[in-house]
Amino acid sequence: MSHTLGFIGLGVMGGSMCANLTRKSSKPVHVFDMSADAVAKAVEAGAIAEASIDALAQRADIVFLSLPSIVQVEAVCASLRDARGKVRTIVDMSTSDVARTRALAASLAADGIDYVDAPVARTAEAAIKGTLLIMTGASAQAYASLEPLLACMGSDLLHCGGVGAGQTVKILNNMMVFMTVNALAEILTIGRRAGLDGKTLFDMLSKGSADSFALRNHGMKSLVPDTYPEKIFPMAYAIKDAALALTLAKEAGFEPHIAQHTYDIMCEARDAGFAQNYHPAMVRVVDGRIAADKQADKQADKHVDTRASHPHA
Incomplete structure (x- = not known):
């Protein structure tokens, strides 16, 4: 050629x-x-x-x-x-x-x-x-x-x-990864609250039928150490791809529940400031940290407003 x-x-x-x-x-x-x-x-x-x-x-x-x-x-x-x-x-x-x-x-x-x-x-x-x-x-x-x-x-x-079949497979592949990361985030949260070490938990899961690429890559390398750097498939890109999957579902007359829930979680993480971070950062929504941060910010704002309305307090 x-x-x-x-x-x-x-x-x-x-x-x-x-x-x-x-x-x-x-x-x-x-x-x-x-x-x-x-x-x-x-x-x-x-x-x-x-x-x-x-x-x-x-x-x-x-x-x-x-x-x-x-x-x-x-x-x-x-x-x-x-x-x-x-x-x-x-x-x-x-x-x-x-x-x-x-x-x-x-x-x-x-x-x-x-x-x-x-x-x-x-x-x-x-x-x-x-x-x-x-x-x-x-x-x-x-x-x-x-x-x-x-x-x-x-x-x-x-x-x-x-034409288009390659995109269909890729979009569904990515949606499956996002949903798996969501599931891993839930399992990690449950395990930690039950007193387990996250690294030990995922290492044990990787030895059995729960093993997956997402567990070994996204889970062990990102979720367990709680690191979500930029320039590694950020949340904004993941949301774009998830939206494409939801569009495919809508065009097929199907209403997915897990995919929609995962999309909503990623959007919440994006809105909390993680748009450019590696998408497993969605765990911060799953385990409640983002909600806790929002509540803390509201309390701080309320305290500032109170002091502003009572300058001599």
Whole structure:
């Protein structure tokens, strides 16, 4: 395949994915991102920097996207189409709305551009190692042609069906993780209040039928030490993906209870100031700390108001 590649969106996941694509594909990879630092890192890995989306469109015939949401994907696709360059295939590796993905694919097809959804799962470390799970929605022919390139970034590749099928699987995968983290937060809270050490509890659970990736990753690495750093799949991103899952349910005429409850908990955590923190921070809602903080703030405000109304007290 004598293709020239493009990559737009060099964030926590996209930057590492692009680096693997550049090193392993043996093809020219032209890159663009709003972050100069991100572009510089891509160039260090062997990519070719472009000053704009329009410039990239003149040089790449297959363009990969790794962007925050369908809003940015639609905008970038419009720019690629308007550039009337070499682009013939766009591969969206973001997590995007299913209905809008299919509508975008139909619109681009009218201009002779093939659109494929190939969202990824697993951690930032997996992105670095090239061991992501990639779920693809595309025709059989399009998938076959892209498979060698996707293999540069992922160790497990799934052809889920036609356009939009990859996004459907990815959205449900993420929703399952969020619900599992919610369940782990409840179990941890019950265990601690019953006098158990959280680390010991989760270590024991990992030896039996309660074991899961979420328990070993989200649970042991984040919930137990109670650490929720920024720039690791933040609450705001999780809420976006959960909303996509709820939209799928609504379109199917189904009212999910666990998914809706988990979404509401994450929204409460976001509103309490954890929008940019790793999403297992939802435990602070589950175990009551956020409610306690709110009550403390109300008491403090009441005390201030009382002193203000009685300045000589």
